Amino acid sequence: xxxxxxxxxxxxxxxxxxxALFNRLTGSRQKVANYAGVTVERKAxxxxxxxxxxxxxxxxxxAYSLSATSPDxxxxxxxxxxxxxxxxxPDLLVCVADATNLRLHLRFVLEVRALGLPMILALNMCxxxxxxxxxxxxxxxxxxxxxxxxxxxxxRADGVGTLLSQIDGALPxxxxxxxxxxxxxxxxxxxxxxxxxxxxxxxxxxxxDRWALHPVFGLAILSVVMFLIFQAVFTWAAPLxxxxxxxxxxxxxWLRTVLPDNTLRSLLVEGVLVGTGSVIVFLPQIxxxxxxxxxxxxxxxLPRAAFLLDRLMVGAGLTGRSFIPLLSSFACAVPGIxxxxxxxxxxxxxxxxxxxxxxxxxxxxxxxxLLIGAFIPQQTVAGIFNLQGLVLFALYVAGIVSxxxxxxxxxxxxRDTIExxxxxxxxxYRVPHVQDVLIGLWERASIFLKRVGGIILTxxxxxxxxxxxxxxxxxFAGPAIDYSFAGRIGHAMEAVFAxxxxxxxxxxxxxxxxxxxxxxxxxxxTVYALSAAxxxxxGQLLPLIAAQWSLATALSLxxxxxxxxxxxxxxxxxxxxxxxxxxxxxxxGYLFALAYGASFITFRIASALS
Numbered sequence: 001x002x003x004x005x006x007x008x009x010x011x012x013x014x015x016x017x018x019x020a021l022f023n024r025l026t027g028s029r030q031k032v033a034n035y036a037g038v039t040v041e042r043k044a045x046x047x048x049x050x051x052x053x054x055x056x057x058x059x060x061x062x063a064y065s066l067s068a069t070s071p072d073x074x075x076x077x078x079x080x081x082x083x084x085x086x087x088x089x090p091d092l093l094v095c096v097a098d099a100t101n102l103r104l105h106l107r108f109v110l111e112v113r114a115l116g117l118p119m120i121l122a123l124n125m126c127x128x129x130x131x132x133x134x135x136x137x138x139x140x141x142x143x144x145x146x147x148x149x150x151x152x153x154x155x156r157a158d159g160v161g162t163l164l165s166q167i168d169g170a171l172p173x174x175x176x177x178x179x180x181x182x183x184x185x186x187x188x189x190x191x192x193x194x195x196x197x198x199x200x201x202x203x204x205x206x207x208x209d210r211w212a213l214h215p216v217f218g219l220a221i222l223s224v225v226m227f228l229i230f231q232a233v234f235t236w237a238a239p240l241x242x243x244x245x246x247x248x249x250x251x252x253x254w255l256r257t258v259l260p261d262n263t264l265r266s267l268l269v270e271g272v273l274v275g276t277g278s279v280i281v282f283l284p285q286i287x288x289x290x291x292x293x294x295x296x297x298x299x300x301x302l303p304r305a306a307f308l309l310d311r312l313m314v315g316a317g318l319t320g321r322s323f324i325p326l327l328s329s330f331a332c333a334v335p336g337i338x339x340x341x342x343x344x345x346x347x348x349x350x351x352x353x354x355x356x357x358x359x360x361x362x363x364x365x366x367x368x369x370l371l372i373g374a375f376i377p378q379q380t381v382a383g384i385f386n387l388q389g390l391v392l393f394a395l396y397v398a399g400i401v402s403x404x405x406x407x408x409x410x411x412x413x414x415r416d417t418i419e420x421x422x423x424x425x426x427x428x429y430r431v432p433h434v435q436d437v438l439i440g441l442w443e444r445a446s447i448f449l450k451r452v453g454g455i456i457l458t459x460x461x462x463x464x465x466x467x468x469x470x471x472x473x474x475x476f477a478g479p480a481i482d483y484s485f486a487g488r489i490g491h492a493m494e495a496v497f498a499x500x501x502x503x504x505x506x507x508x509x510x511x512x513x514x515x516x517x518x519x520x521x522x523x524x525x526t527v528y529a530l531s532a533a534x535x536x537x538x539g540q541l542l543p544l545i546a547a548q549w550s551l552a553t554a555l556s557l558x559x560x561x562x563x564x565x566x567x568x569x570x571x572x573x574x575x576x577x578x579x580x581x582x583x584x585x586x587x588x589g590y591l592f593a594l595a596y597g598a599s600f601i602t603f604r605i606a607s608a609l610s
Contacts, residue, residue, distance in 0.1 A: 013063070013097070070342050114180050116175065135196040150163050233392065271465075275460035285365055316404040351411075375554045455516050481527065524545070
């Protein structure tokens with residue numbers, strides 16, 4: 001790192017708007033969420049100031065104290081103290097505090113000041129504080145703390161100018177290292193001298209919380225919200241999916257007419273378009289699901305949901321703090337497992353990591369949508385609810401119930417009798433910021449399309465090759481794909497999976513699905529396209545499986561994906577977060593056993609009833 005580059009670190013409590021400030025300063029497209037623990041690792045970005053000065057800005061994980069009780073707090077502590085390997089100690093600390101909640105945030109400010117590093121205090125959300133009638137005497141606070149104090153509004157383009165000017169000037173002198181006495185008493189003194197607050201909480205927060213945190217009505221509201229989300233995922237996405245499907249099928253038909261019937265046409269149509277297109281068609285549903293999750297995050301509702309579910313989760317061997325990592329796992333188990341770093345108790349954290357793969361990640365959604373679309377009729381229940389949406393909601397509930405059951409079993413095994421008190425900050429309600437929501441959706445769409453254009457395309461083309469070669473000799477009895485490498489592998493695996501109703505085509509799809517679950521859909525599309533007797537049958541995966549599979553097989557496969565071991569990246573992050581291959585083996589083993597056992601029971605019962 002050149003000496004001319006100023007190393008600046010943003011620190012602060014969770015929910016202070018630190019990452020939003022980082023995005024505003026650097027133009028970086030980091031995820032912004034209104035709950036603790038979204039930033040589980042530091043993020044860096046370079047900025048050039050008006051004077052031409054180059055700065056490296058670090059966004060460190062949110063921390064309540066430098067006396068670390070969780071891995072993310074340890075990262076912040078170690079960077080600030082210069083203990084992080086490969087990371088330069090900051091030249092300047094920008095401590096971000098929520099101006100509407102200084103009673104909590106000033107305690108951490110005092111801890112940071114005691115480090116004796118050059119420091120600036122950024123009072124963020126000053127607009128929200130003014131609307132609540134909070135008056136902060138900035139000059140008095142600055143004099144009392146002995147550090148520069150500036151006001152910021154991270155969500156506004158003109159809300160960081162003063163901070164930038166302060167950073168661009170001469171470094172402030174390091175504050176004196178005052179002994180850390182009674183920090184709570186010091187905070188009370190600062191509040192009394194420099195802050196005038198008409199009330200501790202906003203009127204609208206109190207009014208909403210009377211309903212949202214009610215032990216009965218609150219749970220009812222949460223249930224209705226989640227139910228409506230999954231109804232919307234199927235209902236609202238249908239027109240967009242139909243448009244994408246029409247475009248893909250039209251492109252495939254066009255290629256069939258302009259290209260001769262040869263290997264290149266087979267690769268482009270059955271390998272690329274049919275394979276990757278069968279996954280892309282589910283992008284509208286995935287984005288809709290993320291839209292609702294982002295809105296709930298931005299609004300400040302998710303910590304309240306964690307508070308509501310704490311009693312239920314404690315009974316199952318978890319805590320309310322597990323709720324947010326588990327909810328993150330609905331997107332992908334990888335960030336969900338990483339977010340478990342915010343859980344202080346090691347055993348609670350391990351339990352959360354082990355059950356996170358049972359949450360229904362977005363990669364399962366294409367598989368669920370395919371099977372539900374093929375075997376569940378499009379009809380309404382009670383004249384209002386979409387039956388397919390009800391089934392999807394039931395699958396998500398099944399994942400949640402399974403996670404709680406597994407956590408409860410682990411609790412019995414470890415004989416845990418320790419009380420797990422939940423101390424959780426409830427941020428003010430906020431209107432979701434459109435820019436942050438759009439950034440989140442763009443990130444999710446980019447990640448999904450990169451997977452389609454990267455690992456999914458690669459595996460789909462590889463599967464096309466394995467399903468095409470070696471070419472069957474003249475006079476070979478049966479479909480040519482049976483002679484291929486894939487056909488032979490699938491038929492060999494069928495002996496293991498036949499008791500749960502899986503045919504050889506499904507067995508083939510399970511193998512690349514270990515790399516990315518979505519590949520299971522593209523794999524089935526490729527295999528059935530190459531198995532089709534006529535071109536007009538190729539690419540129409542949904543009617544093909546509806547005609548060839550029994551309902552018992554479809555239900556068995558759905559249940560398999562509720563429990564089946566996660567993709568390789570999930571197992572890799574479990575290894576990284578726990579440092580134990582034994583834990584990885586336990587996770588993969590119990591998930592496979594659950595998946596096989598549940599699918600076996602489902603297939604046998606469904607077969608007997610059909």
